[in-house]
Amino acid sequence: MDTIAIPAINLAVIAPEVVLSVVAMALLLINVFVKSEQKGYLGYLSIAGILGTLLMLIPAWGSSVEGFSGTIIQDNFAIFFKVIFLISAAMSILITDKYLEREGCNQGEIYPLILFATVGMMLMASGTDLMTIFLGLEVLSVSLYVLAGFNRNNIKSNEAGLKYFLLGAFSTGFLLYGMALTYGATGTTKIAKIASYIAMNGVSSSNLMLVAGMILMSTGFAFKVAAAPFHMWTPDVYEGAPTPMTAFMSVGPKAAGFAAFARVLLVALPALKPEWSSLLWVLAVLTMTVGNITALYQQNIKRMLAYSSIAHAGYILVGFTAGNAVGTAGILFYMLSYAFMNIGAFAIIILVGKKGEENSNVSDYAGFGYRHPVLGIAFCIFLFSLAGIPPAAGFIGKFYLFSGAIQAGYIWLAVIGVLNSAASVYYYLRVMVFMYFKEPTEDFEWVKLTPAFVLCLLIAVIGVLVPGVLPGLFLELAQKAVLM
Amino acid sequence: METLFFLIVAAIAVICSLMVVTNKNPINSALSLIMTFFCLATLYVMLEAPFMAAIQVIVYAGAIMVLIVFVIMLLNIKSEAGRRTSHALFMGISVGLLLLVQTWYLLVKSSLSSVRGTVDSAMISKVGHTELIGKSLFTDFLLPFEITSILLLVAIVGAVVLSKKKL
Amino acid sequence: MAGAYLPIILLLAIAVCFGLGSLVFSSLIGQKKLSAVKLQPYECGCEPVGSAQERFSIKFYLIAMLFILFDIECVFLYPWAVLFKRLGVFGIMEMGAFMLILFVGYIYIWKKGALEWE
Numbered sequence: 001m002d003t004i005a006i007p008a009i010n011l012a013v014i015a016p017e018v019v020l021s022v023v024a025m026a027l028l029l030i031n032v033f034v035k036s037e038q039k040g041y042l043g044y045l046s047i048a049g050i051l052g053t054l055l056m057l058i059p060a061w062g063s064s065v066e067g068f069s070g071t072i073i074q075d076n077f078a079i080f081f082k083v084i085f086l087i088s089a090a091m092s093i094l095i096t097d098k099y100l101e102r103e104g105c106n107q108g109e110i111y112p113l114i115l116f117a118t119v120g121m122m123l124m125a126s127g128t129d130l131m132t133i134f135l136g137l138e139v140l141s142v143s144l145y146v147l148a149g150f151n152r153n154n155i156k157s158n159e160a161g162l163k164y165f166l167l168g169a170f171s172t173g174f175l176l177y178g179m180a181l182t183y184g185a186t187g188t189t190k191i192a193k194i195a196s197y198i199a200m201n202g203v204s205s206s207n208l209m210l211v212a213g214m215i216l217m218s219t220g221f222a223f224k225v226a227a228a229p230f231h232m233w234t235p236d237v238y239e240g241a242p243t244p245m246t247a248f249m250s251v252g253p254k255a256a257g258f259a260a261f262a263r264v265l266l267v268a269l270p271a272l273k274p275e276w277s278s279l280l281w282v283l284a285v286l287t288m289t290v291g292n293i294t295a296l297y298q299q300n301i302k303r304m305l306a307y308s309s310i311a312h313a314g315y316i317l318v319g320f321t322a323g324n325a326v327g328t329a330g331i332l333f334y335m336l337s338y339a340f341m342n343i344g345a346f347a348i349i350i351l352v353g354k355k356g357e358e359n360s361n362v363s364d365y366a367g368f369g370y371r372h373p374v375l376g377i378a379f380c381i382f383l384f385s386l387a388g389i390p391p392a393a394g395f396i397g398k399f400y401l402f403s404g405a406i407q408a409g410y411i412w413l414a415v416i417g418v419l420n421s422a423a424s425v426y427y428y429l430r431v432m433v434f435m436y437f438k439e440p441t442e443d444f445e446w447v448k449l450t451p452a453f454v455l456c457l458l459i460a461v462i463g464v465l466v467p468g469v470l471p472g473l474f475l476e477l478a479q480k481a482v483l484m
Numbered sequence: 485m486e487t488l489f490f491l492i493v494a495a496i497a498v499i500c501s502l503m504v505v506t507n508k509n510p511i512n513s514a515l516s517l518i519m520t521f522f523c524l525a526t527l528y529v530m531l532e533a534p535f536m537a538a539i540q541v542i543v544y545a546g547a548i549m550v551l552i553v554f555v556i557m558l559l560n561i562k563s564e565a566g567r568r569t570s571h572a573l574f575m576g577i578s579v580g581l582l583l584l585v586q587t588w589y590l591l592v593k594s595s596l597s598s599v600r601g602t603v604d605s606a607m608i609s610k611v612g613h614t615e616l617i618g619k620s621l622f623t624d625f626l627l628p629f630e631i632t633s634i635l636l637l638v639a640i641v642g643a644v645v646l647s648k649k650k651l
Numbered sequence: 652m653a654g655a656y657l658p659i660i661l662l663l664a665i666a667v668c669f670g671l672g673s674l675v676f677s678s679l680i681g682q683k684k685l686s687a688v689k690l691q692p693y694e695c696g697c698e699p700v701g702s703a704q705e706r707f708s709i710k711f712y713l714i715a716m717l718f719i720l721f722d723i724e725c726v727f728l729y730p731w732a733v734l735f736k737r738l739g740v741f742g743i744m745e746m747g748a749f750m751l752i753l754f755v756g757y758i759y760i761w762k763k764g765a766l767e768w769e
Contacts, residue, residue, distance in 0.1 A: 004734065006741045007623040014627070021634060025755045028641065032762035068627040109645050116638045123631060135631040139638055146642035161646070187599030197599075208590050209598060529656065539726055547719040554715045557707035618730025622738055622745055629727070629745070633752040636720050640756040643716040644765045647709055651763075 010067030013074045016053045016082065017122050023049030024115035031108035039108040040097040043452075046111040050090045050118070057082055062480075070190050071129035078126035080332050080481035081259040085121040085252045087463075088339045089114055092248035094456040095347045099244050102355045105151045113150075114248065117143035121256035128267075130179045130189040133260045137175070137224065140256060141168050144249055148241040160240030167223070167233045175220025181213030182268075191268040198271045205275050214272055217264060218279060224257035227283050227317060228290040231310045238306035239360075243353065246302060247346030250309045255335040258316060262331065266323065266483050273323060280321040281413060288314030288420040295427050301349060302360045304427060305342070308386060311424060312338060318410075318417045319401035325482050327404025332478040334401055337393030337467055341385040344460030348379045351447050359442075362431055367440020369432075372447055376435055378457050385464045387428040388421050393468040400475070490530060497523035510556045514549060521545040532605050535614045713765060724753050 011018070027042050027049075057079050064075040093114060100106045116139060123136030145168060149161020183189050185207055186197045197203070198210070205211055223230040238246045265276050291311030298304035316334055319327035352359050352368065369376030385392030398421060402414040467474040500523065503516035521544045528537035603616060621629050645651070692699050731738070731746050738745070760766060 002737065003739055004619060004623060004737045004742075007626060009626065021752075025637070025752070028755060028759050029762075032759055069624045071625065071627045107645065107651055109641055113638070113641060113645075116634065116641075119634065129625075129628070131625060131628040132631065135628050135635060139631065139635050142635065142638045142642055146638075146645055149646055152646065184598045187601060208593075212590065535730070538729075543719075543722060543726060547715075547722040551712070551715045551719055554707060554711045558709060558712055560706040612733070614730050614733045618734040621727075621730055622734065622742060626745060630748055630752075632727070633724075633749045636724060637752055637756040640717065640720050640753075640760060643713060643720070644760055644763055647713045647716070648763070648765055649709065649769060 007069045008067075009069075010065060013065050013067030013072055013126075016056045017119050019056060020049060020053045020115055020119050020122070023052075024112040024119070027115070028109070028112040031112070037106075039100070039106050039111075042108045042111045043093045043097050046115055047090050047093055049115065050086050050093075054083065054086050057086075066128070070192065071132045072123070072126050073128045074126055076481040077259070077263070077332075077483050078122075080478065081125035081255055081335070082122050084255050084336050084339050085118050085125070087459075088248060088251040088255075088343060089118045091339075091343045091347075091456050091459060092244050092252075094452045095247065095343075095350055096242075096244040097452065098450055099242060099350050099353075102353075103151055103154070103242065104355070105153060105242075107150070110147065110150055110245075113143045113147055117147065117248075118252065121252050121259075124256045125259040125263075127260065128191045128263070130182065130191070130264075133264070134176060134179060136256075137260065138172070140253055141172065141224075144168075144245075144253060147245040147249070148237055150245060151242045154240075156240035157242060158240075160237045163233055163240075164237045171220050171223035171230065174216050174223070178213045178216030178218070178220060181209050181216065183213075185210040185213060191263060194268040195270065198269070204271060210269075211272065211275060214265075214269055214276060215279065218261070218276065218283075221257050221261040221264075222283060225254050225261065225313050225316075226310050227313050228286040228310060231287065231290065231313075234310055235303045235306040238309070239300060239302045243302070243346055243350045243358070246306075247343045250305070250346075251335075251339045251342050254309070254313060255339070258320070258331060258335065262320065262328065262483065265320075266328070277321050277323055280317055281410065284314050284317035284321050284413060285416055286314075287311070287317055288417060292420045292424050295424065298427070299362055300360050301362055301365070301431065302358070304362070304431075305345060305349075308424065308427070309342065311420065312386075314420070315398055315401055315417060318413055319404045321410060321413060322404040322408035324404055324408050325479065326400060326407055328482040329475065329478040330397060330400030330402075330404050332481055333467070333471075333475055334394075334397030336474065336478075337385065337397050337464060340460045340463030341382045341392070341394060344457060344464065345379065345382040345386065347453060347456050347460065348375060348382070351375065351449070351453065352444070354446055362434055363438075364442070365431060365434045366438035367435070367442070368444060369435035371440060371442075371444040375447070375449075375457075378461055379435070380432055381461055381464055383428040383431060385468070387425045389425070391465070391468045393464050393466075393471075396468055396471040396475075486530070490527075493523050493526045493530070497527070511553070514552050514556060517552070518545050518549050521549070532608050533613055535617055710768065717760060717765065720756075721753075724750075 023046065027046055030045070031039070031042060060074055061076060061079055064073065066073050093111065096110060096114075097106075100110065120136045120138070120140030120143065124133055124140065127133040127136055145161055145165040148164045149157055151157035179189070182194065185203065186194045188194055188197060203210060219230065223233075226234040238250060241249065265272075269276065288311050291307050291309075291314055295304050295307035295311065298307060312334075316331050319330040319334070321327075349358075349360060352364065369380075381392060385394035388394045388398045390396075398417075402417050405411075405414040405417070497520055500516045500519040504513045504520065507513040507516060521540060525537040525540040525545070528534070528540060608616065727749065728746075731742065735742060
């Protein structure tokens with residue numbers, strides 16, 4: 001009886017994921033063994049775990065190491081995205097504890113679940129095998145379904161969890177079917193081997209099996225990044241989920257979806273570029289337009305930010321359609337700055353809410369800028385950045401996304417993008433108008449900052465302003481991280 | 485002989501899956517679904533994938549059906565709550581037809597060239613299906629295998645967090 | 652090939668024959684003296700109270716859910732068991748890591764009291 005040869009495993013490649021999973025499992029056990037009503041310490045422990053993981057990632061920058069028979073890679077692209085995931089997870093954890101205490105669903109499981117979701121995102125960013133990407137996506141999605149429905153006493157949270165689960169499971173089917181067809185057409189699930197098989201055997205768009213696989217995979221990813229017309233779940237889920245989790249799932253999972261999407265299309269299927277770029281063109285225009293136009297009518301600020309996040313997915317798709325180095329660097333830069341501005345904005349929304357009353361209508365913000373001048377200015381910075389007004393980071397990001405599209409010859413796409421961006425200014429400014437030009441109806445005396453919130457907002461403001469004023473360093477990092 | 489057997493199994497599978505959606509009583513639907521799963525298992529056997537057939541029976545016809553029946557009893561649906569509107573029926577039929585036409589077009593008009601794998605029936609009968617699956621699972625796909633355990637752990641935590649009465 | 656499945660087919664055939672046969676024979680040779688009491692659902696001699704189709708508690712659902720998850724864990728054990736000798740120490744390490752992660756989940760549900768009938 002012959003023994004089976006041990007495959008070449010390289011534990012160093014998955015060391016960050018292993019560390020984070022071990023921390024998550026330890027927190028899970030601490031949560032059941034230590035009987036304590038206060039769960040906030042679990043949050044600080046998970047932030048310590050995240051910082052440890054970040055410290056492991058930074059020395060790996062600049063190298064490209066494969067492991068586990070080519071199912072995973074640690075390259076600059078993956079590391080850049082992992083840093084985004086870890087920052088957004090840490091910032092969301094900072095604003096979680098107070099919210100949960102207020103809403104009376106203070107369960108310690110939320111922290112391990114956030115960490116497991118982060119592990120899933122990290123696997124998606126560095127997976128070089130369709131199976132790894134799929135399983136990473138599933139780890140992420142299952143955690144998110146639970147996080148969306150985490151506030152069990154709130155019927156809207158229940159609805160969010162259920163809707164997200166049903167539609168998410170449905171879209172996973174599309175993704176998996178696409179992967180199966182791609183496997184059938186090329187005989188491998190490894191991304192590099194798919195590309196080399198296509199190049200060697202001259203498989204092209206005439207092979208409808210491969211094209212169908214590409215389209216179905218794109219559908220699955222488009223759902224995960226909430227691109228129109230697969231965006232229907234977003235407003236309900238974002239509105240119903242606990243607000244810190246909305247902040248988390250509007251940033252990290254979107255970035256993870258784009259990371260896996262980019263690796264599949266740019267590395268595995270560059271031969272189908274004419275097909276997928278025309279597909280993405282339509283998706284980008286639809287996503288931007290639907291997101292922005294619907295956001296104009298929203299009265300609830302959580303729903304407004306949900307539609308705005310759809311529109312932002314559209315801007316990123318513009319850079320993606322270009323498919324060149326400038327556009328891809330724009331995606332990376334934009335995702336990083338989007339993490340800071342969106343989580344910052346949601347942190348303010350949490351502060352304005354009370355138990356049972358989220359106060360999330362735009363009119364509830366009347367006079368907020370005068371009652372809390374510092375918070376008002378911070379909120380304005382985030383909204384300016386979301387609108388893409390200089391000197392905030394959002395402007396530089398959009399600039400690079402659109403110039404990538406122009407370089408690739410998609411002039412009209414860039415024009416539509418700029419027009420959409422101009423339309424979006426209206427609904428962001430509307431919140432500011434309420435904050436500064438309407439008579440206050442509330443005294444906002446319940447708005448109390450905790451050190452964790454101060455830290456989160458500080459990180460967010462710095463993260464929006466520094467890349468906006470000094471974009472050079474960050475763009476250089478993003479350019480080093482592109483896949484080409 | 486084999487074609488005849490296939491036709492019989494396929495016909496039973498189609499009839500049972502139609503019964504799943506047309507039955508008024510949800511428990512009867514669930515029982516028809518079990519029959520469909522068994523037919524699928526038989527089809528796996530005919531495709532020389534006995535391991536898949538066993539998993540189909542153990543996981544789907546066994547465990548998942550228990551869950552489905554529990555859910556039906558949990559909701560206590562006596563019979564179909566409301567009639568489907570003709571609007572939904574029309575949409576369903578037209579989308580279904582569109583899908584059928586698309587599939588037909590795909591099959592007729594294009595070259596569905598795919599890759600022939602290295603595993604054939606001679607190899608399966610010599611080495612064994614379970615061994616072949618195990619070999620690639622524990623060597624090439626070692627990392628996805630280990631990620632599965634994380635996925636199951638997350639699902640365990642999720643089930644407890646969402647459905648346990650007292651947390 | 653087909654011969655390998657002969658025992659399964661035989662088993663199925665016997666099961667179907669036994670089930671059908673019992674029904675047919677009891678209806679053929681059994682006496683039929685129906686009365687209202689006899690047609691009542693059998694509940695250990697007690698008078699039946701209410702409908703048998705009551706709503707199930709969500710507790711069953713949680714147990715079924717956990718059963719499925721550990722059932723899927725078992726599925727991975729079959730190919731591992733078949734290859735156990737050929738994989739050697741490395742195989743034990745692989746499955747050890749897999750089981751350890753799920754063992755964390757087991758300890759979690761145990762300490763959480765999810766296995767208790769509250």
